[in-house]
Amino acid sequence: MNLYQIDKNIYGFSFQKYNFEKAKKEDLINSDKIYYLFENDPLKSRRSYIVSSPSLLSLKKENINILNNNKDNIVVDEWLKEKIDSKKVIALNISYPNWKDVLHQKLRESWNVNILALGDVGTTLLTGLKLLGGNKISKIGIYDRTLEKQQRWEMEMNQVYSAFNYNTPEVKIINKDEIFDCDMFVFCASKSVPKVGSDIKDVRMAQFESNSKIIKEYAIQARKENFKGIFAVVSDPVDLLSKVVFLESNKDENNNMDFLGLAPEQIRGYGLGVMNARAVYYSKKDSKLNHFLKEGRAFGPHGKGLIIADSIKNYNDNLSLYLTDKAKNANLEMRELGFKPFIAPALSSGALSIMDTINGNWHYSATFIGGVFMGSKNKLKYNTIELEQLNLHDNLFSRIKETYETLGEII
Template sequence: MIYKSWHGFCLCGEEADFPSEAQVVSSPFAPLVFLVWRDPMKHRGYFAIQSLEELTEEESIRCLCPCEAALPEQTSEPLAEFVQEHGAGVLNLAFQRAFPWLLSQATPKHSGFKITLVGLGDVGGTVLTGLKLLGQEIDEIAIFDPNQAQCARYEMEMNQILSPDGRPLPNVTICPEEELFDCDLFAFTASRGVPGLNSGVKDVRMAQFEANRDMLDHYAKLARAANFQGIFCQISDPVDNLARSVFLASNRNEIRQYDFAGLLPEQVQGFGLGVMAARAAYLARKEGIDFTKGQVYGPHGQGLIVANDRGNGYDTVLSETLTRLTREANLRVRELGFKPYIAPGLSSAAISLVRLLRGQDHYGAVPLDGAYFGCLSRFTTLGVSLVREAIHPALLDRLSVAHQSLREFDDV
């Protein structure tokens, strides 16, 4: 293996893979990034590994479990020990913007973030309120909505909120469309075609897919044109399918051919699973079910999976009961005559976005084998790091079915 130094990173790959200005070094140093070429339609773009075995493991739902793959052939023991101690990143050079994205990670931010929030409906207003109060790391929240009066109203009211502890709160500004992607996080909450309270639609989220996909196509193209180096946070439903649509749309050229010159897969995340975790915990308390080791996975909708325990304590009957109750929790609010947007806006979006900025474990839909799958992950300098835990075989089978369903969804 060849090691070269480039902008503070140690790159490891073949001679033809390196940028021209990279300089040869004799041994690896941290942060170490492996350079690979993999099918961009179904493989990840930049992700973190904790062991050298993870470098060559099959990208599947089993990436949520401890790695069982064998070490790559001709692997030196010192390199394996180095990765075990320091971790490493894997960069897929099939994406044209791979190196610019890596360079953007060279000086990670821990404060002073700017967020652009698009959409100031019920969900967007709730997300904005949560970010205003919780976002200690955020300097500015730039808001955009076709309704200019709504923008003016939120700019005035949000900037009239007192700090509970004297620390400065994020400044809320109105964003012109040409500056939408001058930010660290782009949060999209706008939605079209939301079924009414008496529509009788069982899966409200999927009913929104086509209308929201068409609207998002415009913003994906803007992100591509702006050479966006931040994270596109997809919040409107169905988040998993729409996150995939954003990624694909940004990687098509003017004649709709894939050139993979747009966003890397990890630059898009879907945010809908946080509220499902909160609902599952709430319902478990009401049903007297121990949820201390509980977990939620998969799509924010009918494919959701709730587990009473992800490990040896997994109980199929209890888990299926919790799954059903959690899937239907939004219907209980609608039956009262209200749209359920407060808990989703806070748990799925505002709180999860803040945890992402802090590098903490958070619920989100991240790329995995040709789909965006909801799970726990964290964002690091070395890429998205999946939270890997021992998963009961019966639960893993359920996750595989849900993942396959997402992969087969026709969103092209």
Template sequence: MFYYYEKDQKILASERNDLPYAQGKPIPGAPIYYLVEGDPVLGRGSFKVNHPGQLKAPHGLEVLDASRLPEFPLDATLSAALEAGQLTAVNTGQVGWESVLSAAPSAGKKRLNILAIGDVGSTLLTGLKLLGGGVLSSIGICDVSDQVTARWEFEMGQINLPWDYNAFPDVEVVPVEKLFDCDVFVFVASRGIPPVGSKVKDVRMAQFETNAAIVKQYAKMARAANFQGLWCAVSDPVDPLAKTAYLESNKDENGNWDGRGLRPEQVQGFGLGVMNARAAYYAKRDEKLSSFLTEGRSFGPHGTGLWIANSIDCYDEEISRELTQKTVTANLWMRELGFKPYVAPALSSGALSILLTLRGEWHCGSVFLDGVFMGVKNRYTPAGVETELLPRIPDQLFGHIQEAAEELKRVL
């Protein structure tokens, strides 16, 4: 049996009949927030429900696979809300969970700020400038070098269509103290990228310690600014840095967890897009791998632990392993040519995926699942982050997804 409550003019639902809220009466067509229990740190915050079993098992990887979810019959009211896409699960174990009830997406175009305009940042900026007119009102740029930002503001200001001078978002320099005066913050800062020709095998993880220190600094700033927008992690290693931003923003000045920073659903890692695109590159050039183009999926981090599935319905372990290996090592092949592999990541993982996110469309990115930021197909909706629900993930493939999560847990 389910009980309904009202709080902040929103309808809550629960199996518990002893919650300290006024009795509520569901309104047909109105959103419902279902209260679930969960770890205050490693549990999911809130998300769109697309299967009843996700209310019984809301935090683990099984939310991706309908066949692994428990049965959980809903009453007519909850069933109708789920069918209408208006059922949101909220983890009451998290400090300040009530803020989800009033967190409405801002209407209209978004203001986006980018930190660090190096190789990746400038390429990402160019993509957003050319393609973001429909969703971005402006793009702010910030860098340790005033010369760099002056250059790119000048360059971007001269990109226009003839006679339609407002088709593209304006680009302006923003000071660091106004970096979080925006709807979307894109973290592209990085230190210590191994040079071309180095013998480092895992180029991405080699940057973790130095880049995590930078993330910590800006996560504290986001906390101080009470930032309510989306934090996009683009720097390597993407997925651990996304988790770093979430964790560090929720610690007080003494390093103690207080949960007063970014909610996990406010952070997303943008590294899977290029891995998915690299898999498609190889699949287009080898008939044996071509099933990926119509049936495939990508799961896991931007690097070690990634797994490319050639197909969900006709999964082949060996074909998937070959495609995964090609995808994971594509960046090393580019380095062997003598170039840093940054253009495709900046566009496929960065600009294109971020714009899909802001449009509410399906994309590849890392969301908080099972205590880590896991790369999956997902989208943002008015009811929260929605992860793709597959009817059945083959056991071998699901095992690889679990291994990826465990690898990420070992990192952070």
């Protein structure tokens, strides 16, 4: 193992030899965080991530296996194991041309959040952030093509206060050229949501073609403006649209991939939170499923391919498939009642999950894993991503792998 000073007072290590200045073990031990340097194809590998177990140091190929905790962890020195256990090691893929940006990122104390599109989802999400964001969000910018909508929601939201406690985010109308002047950009635009009563079963896939054209425009704009914040995708299908953002923002004028746009850890798709919440809803209605509240997990997309696991301790295939079916079809039940199912998604997948991201808490969102944006439990730490690793039951992992491969085949 080679120890390096990567930059002034910034230290790391690698199993490869590089031309960085050599460092002493004490330099790394005394550093608050250190970097594990490696090289891998940017199209199939993240720029940075938290090394949550020694097994990630022996990763030859990034894929869905990283969610399945490798029991055959490589043996590392005790000082390094302590760093890994305390989540003080950041893997850094120096194949990215802008990899040095990771070394100098500042942690945010207060966030400015901008929301694009004030439809049903956007306005419900806005309401949630207004109520929840007081300690962390200083300003919420809103942009919509309809001026009257902007004016209405600026007035409404800035008249929402608890008496004698006015510590809630200010809501401000912004112009289109200001949408990336923020720490998090929330994409809620949608070309067309199938009407209640339509025969379309997979609503999210019906939106993919039209929404991908819209989001492409903003991915390119984010690149041009050298956006350094988080690009949060709330419009469906969040996982596939997140991949569009990654690809389109990393192309030059000649359509060649140069990886100078948004890094994978800057892009998150927010759709899985509501599927977990729907599983909670149904598990509370059946005593045989109550254990989901403490032991359950959700993986994958917000729709076809969803995986709900009843328990990560004592996985039951039948109970898990039942919960998956109930969560996946909950939106259809709402449509049969004559209503568009947007409130729970806007709050559970949107506002609540976004606040958990900002606060560095565990939550559900789709993040980049080996070229595929896949929903799983994760958290934001040191401006990058820590994925939960579990000892997954073979049947459960088989379901997860099938969904992962299917998403990878689409885009």
